[in-house]
Amino acid sequence: MMLQLSLVSSIDDASYDLFVSTLSNLCGNPPVVFGNFTAMLKPNPAFDIEQVNSKNQLVEQSRIKLCRGLPLQEVEADNAKRDFRLLKKYQNDEVQGLDLQIIQDMLHGSRDLDEMEVDGGSNKGGSGAQDVWSLSISDIPTAGSGRKVSTQAITETTVLASGGSSPSIVSFLSELGYVLDFQLLVLGIKFNMNNGVFLELSKIWRLNDGRTEQITKGGFLVKAFVNVAKSTDIKSINSGTTSLLALQKELSGYVELEIPDRKSMDSRLENKNDI
Amino acid sequence: MSQGPVPDTGVGVADSQADYDFSHVPAQALDAVRMRLAQLTHSQAKLKDEMARADLPQWHSLQAQVSIILTQLQSLTSTIHHFEETLDSTVVYPLANFPTTAHEGLLTTLLRKKNIPEVDEWINDAKETSGIDINTASHEDIKTALRSDEELTKWALDFLKQEHSNYSYHGFYTARELSAGASPDTQDTYQRAPSSKKPKKPFDANNVLKMIHQGTFS
Amino acid sequence: MHSTVIFSEKATPASITEFHDILSNDLVSIKEKWSFEFKTYRLTVKNLPQGSSKLMHVITFTNRDNQSVIIKNNSAIVTSPATEGVQPSLTLNGCSAGTLDTFDNLLASKLSNLWTQRQNIKGDFGSTFKTTELTVRATNVFSYGGFKGLLIELECEDDVSDGEFEQRVMKIRHLLDDMLTGEYRVCSASMDPKNRNLICDLAFQYVKVLEV
Numbered sequence: 248m249m250l251q252l253s254l255v256s257s258i259d260d261a262s263y264d265l266f267v268s269t270l271s272n273l274c275g276n277p278p279v280v281f282g283n284f285t286a287m288l289k290p291n292p293a294f295d296i297e298q299v300n301s302k303n304q305l306v307e308q309s310r311i312k313l314c315r316g317l318p319l320q321e322v323e324a325d326n327a328k329r330d331f332r333l334l335k336k337y338q339n340d341e342v343q344g345l346d347l348q349i350i351q352d353m354l355h356g357s358r359d360l361d362e363m364e365v366d367g368g369s370n371k372g373g374s375g376a377q378d379v380w381s382l383s384i385s386d387i388p389t390a391g392s393g394r395k396v397s398t399q400a401i402t403e404t405t406v407l408a409s410g411g412s413s414p415s416i417v418s419f420l421s422e423l424g425y426v427l428d429f430q431l432l433v434l435g436i437k438f439n440m441n442n443g444v445f446l447e448l449s450k451i452w453r454l455n456d457g458r459t460e461q462i463t464k465g466g467f468l469v470k471a472f473v474n475v476a477k478s479t480d481i482k483s484i485n486s487g488t489t490s491l492l493a494l495q496k497e498l499s500g501y502v503e504l505e506i507p508d509r510k511s512m513d514s515r516l517e518n519k520n521d522i
Numbered sequence: 523m524s525q526g527p528v529p530d531t532g533v534g535v536a537d538s539q540a541d542y543d544f545s546h547v548p549a550q551a552l553d554a555v556r557m558r559l560a561q562l563t564h565s566q567a568k569l570k571d572e573m574a575r576a577d578l579p580q581w582h583s584l585q586a587q588v589s590i591i592l593t594q595l596q597s598l599t600s601t602i603h604h605f606e607e608t609l610d611s612t613v614v615y616p617l618a619n620f621p622t623t624a625h626e627g628l629l630t631t632l633l634r635k636k637n638i639p640e641v642d643e644w645i646n647d648a649k650e651t652s653g654i655d656i657n658t659a660s661h662e663d664i665k666t667a668l669r670s671d672e673e674l675t676k677w678a679l680d681f682l683k684q685e686h687s688n689y690s691y692h693g694f695y696t697a698r699e700l701s702a703g704a705s706p707d708t709q710d711t712y713q714r715a716p717s718s719k720k721p722k723k724p725f726d727a728n729n730v731l732k733m734i735h736q737g738t739f740s
Numbered sequence: 741m742h743s744t745v746i747f748s749e750k751a752t753p754a755s756i757t758e759f760h761d762i763l764s765n766d767l768v769s770i771k772e773k774w775s776f777e778f779k780t781y782r783l784t785v786k787n788l789p790q791g792s793s794k795l796m797h798v799i800t801f802t803n804r805d806n807q808s809v810i811i812k813n814n815s816a817i818v819t820s821p822a823t824e825g826v827q828p829s830l831t832l833n834g835c836s837a838g839t840l841d842t843f844d845n846l847l848a849s850k851l852s853n854l855w856t857q858r859q860n861i862k863g864d865f866g867s868t869f870k871t872t873e874l875t876v877r878a879t880n881v882f883s884y885g886g887f888k889g890l891l892i893e894l895e896c897e898d899d900v901s902d903g904e905f906e907q908r909v910m911k912i913r914h915l916l917d918d919m920l921t922g923e924y925r926v927c928s929a930s931m932d933p934k935n936r937n938l939i940c941d942l943a944f945q946y947v948k949v950l951e952v
Contacts, residue, residue, distance in 0.1 A: 249839035262721030300852035316833030410816035410940030429737035465724030511731040
């Protein structure tokens, strides 16, 4: 289990260029473009699921997050043009250049990566089809009135492949007891602010019946975060917090980074218990 | 003609001192010159010591000292010039009650006007370096030489001024850019970004976060 | 790539040494030690349809980068807790937070109201032998401290036909027949013969021989 410390904000489309220029100068590097596809799964609603485990401990029903990178070549074939300016084309509901069928293939049948190169990834051929996903469950961020940043625990593993007859990640997860809930597409840029702080600007679409709908219309979601590998590593938590707060201070007066509402970052099911 | 007293040597001449009037002694002039000479010799002695050390001092320290010495020289020459008339017409002579027989050597030393050999050597050196033969050169020649020396200095100053004007010392544009038409900054300093450059919030981040965590789209 | 798993409950803790001796004639080299862990979980959902399988197995191999294979009902995934390797693409694209756990930990910490651990079988410090034909891995198997039997993995990295592999397996089986009086379970099956995946099939074979 690791901890993610974060602060959030938003900026409008018109302020994008200046913001990119400002942050590039602050951290000394241009941003990296990234794209990912997320499928959120929830426990099968047809199941009658216990609220306690075998040791009689209360266990919340969590959503499972499946995430993988988007093949950005599909979106922009020209390597030279794949920089932050790319995002200026995506102000509407459409995600031009992206074949949604590819995404569905990835979910419902393990697609052979030999045909598809995911940005930044390397294809290791060999035994069977590669079906690489990040699988994670996150807790609601910790509470506390004196909080300076949001602290959220994330438990994560990597799925390398799926197997069996007609292998697919979704069919396995349904055996696990999980079904598809909703799907998201993210296109964004990421700045490495140094001392472990990253700042992402993203545009997010929801996938709905084969259509895409942008939920960040008009601008970008801003998220500054630090990942701490061990949740017991107080030293790293403190230094990560300090670094984040330093960034907040540096940007204050221009963009105000704030603590997100912890209830908005709760991916548990239906918030039955308001813990 | 003013009277100049003998510097007080402390030899017992108490009674006769009351007979002499020392009010015409150009004390102010002498004191001014004396003070400036003292400063100058002090600075020069200091510089000489610095140069004699095994580790030469930093160039900027030497430059500062030379600068000070030049200033002091300047100050001395202007003081002398200021009191020129007074000093020119000052004559030093011993009072009648000076014990000439007992201290004859002292008297000749104090009143001596001839340069010590060392000084003569310096003066000759200076004359040699100037390139003019004092003995054969006419008054006109000397004047010409001095004038050309002054002109050299003037030329150097003009050259500096010219070079100085080729560069821009303030603002953010080089002189070349300015002459090419860049508008000179009205101010040298950065100004706070006007508030119209501040980004606006197109949506509530928490709403978006809620959507991506719980799927609650409206 | 072929594999076969053999499990004998009739073996004794000393059988593995005997097996090593028998193999000695064909032994080319001895490789690193290895371990596996075989956990069985049961789905605690109350209203499942009759006859549907409730068991899920998680098999973890230390000698294969600590990868785990999770099998339920002929559907499987392979997971890795290794922070190196595939991670860069996932971290870069904002998918991963960079620190990974095992699937077992995920089940235990977050999904314990759905899945309860029923069984834990382990093989620690098993031996790896290389013969001219096969890679043979053997280990004593324990469950909660008690000795359960001898497990043998046979793997062929060469590109041989099914028939050829079967012959090589038979040779080993003959050796075992002498040793264990023929009482053992063996499985060479693949989860999907059209879609061979070495580690998935291997894990599947483990399930077949270890589950009663």
